[in-house]
Amino acid sequence: DTGVSQNPRHKITKRGQNVTFRCDPISEHNRLYWYRQTLGQGPEFLTYFQNEAQLEKSRLLSDRFSAERPKGSFSTLEIQRTEQGDSAMYLCASSSTGSGEQFFGPGTRLTVL
Amino acid sequence: EDQVTQSPEALRLQEGESSSLNCSYTVSGLRGLFWYRQDPGKGPEFLFTLYSAGEEKEKERLKATLTKKESFLHITAPKPEDSATYLCAVFKGAQKLVFGQGTRLTINP
Numbered sequence: 001d002t003g004v005s006q007n008p009r010h011k012i013t014k015r016g017q018n019v020t021f022r023c024d025p026i027s028e029h030n031r032l033y034w035y036r037q038t039l040g041q042g043p044e045f046l047t048y049f050q051n052e053a054q055l056e057k058s059r060l061l062s063d064r065f066s067a068e069r070p071k072g073s074f075s076t077l078e079i080q081r082t083e084q085g086d087s088a089m090y091l092c093a094s095s096s097t098g099s100g101e102q103f104f105g106p107g108t109r110l111t112v113l
Numbered sequence: 114e115d116q117v118t119q120s121p122e123a124l125r126l127q128e129g130e131s132s133s134l135n136c137s138y139t140v141s142g143l144r145g146l147f148w149y150r151q152d153p154g155k156g157p158e159f160l161f162t163l164y165s166a167g168e169e170k171e172k173e174r175l176k177a178t179l180t181k182k183e184s185f186l187h188i189t190a191p192k193p194e195d196s197a198t199y200l201c202a203v204f205k206g207a208q209k210l211v212f213g214q215g216t217r218l219t220i221n222p
Contacts, residue, residue, distance in 0.1 A: 100147070101159060
């Protein structure tokens, strides 16, 4: 399968715990995006990498959120001190330079109890 | 502020009953408009990119069109397997997509 993959697919955690999600983009894509989607809404942009450089962050990305893309390959999104409002689907997408078309992974469903 | 609004929020059709979904936008510097399909619990699946007013794209029973203010996704003679949420998103070249809230389409057999 050469699509975008995300792990884990589901995560249940208690309020105050830290969680980390992983995204593996399509291998030839140098751009990687994180979005968050709540029930009944479209995805909302969180952050974007070109290779290993994080080039844009949304105001939605509070200081409890951090994303990395070491070596310009896979990416991780960490949420520290989770809150119930962080419960959502976290989506990763990738694209190639010059193409606006973004291809999404299956998402990680986070539930904060 | 950039806005993307989709209507209706939900649409229920009988199998074979054609209809259209609307995506209206107020965006400066639009570089492209995308349509995605999303099944429950899954990530969005790319359908079409439209770059300029007057452009049309087709795929099976779906046809997407674009004007300067809105896009339509026409579905012809739909089947139950076309049931999904359809999302439109605008691209300004700043790399992020701005999505509408989606239209939840149900096709009854």
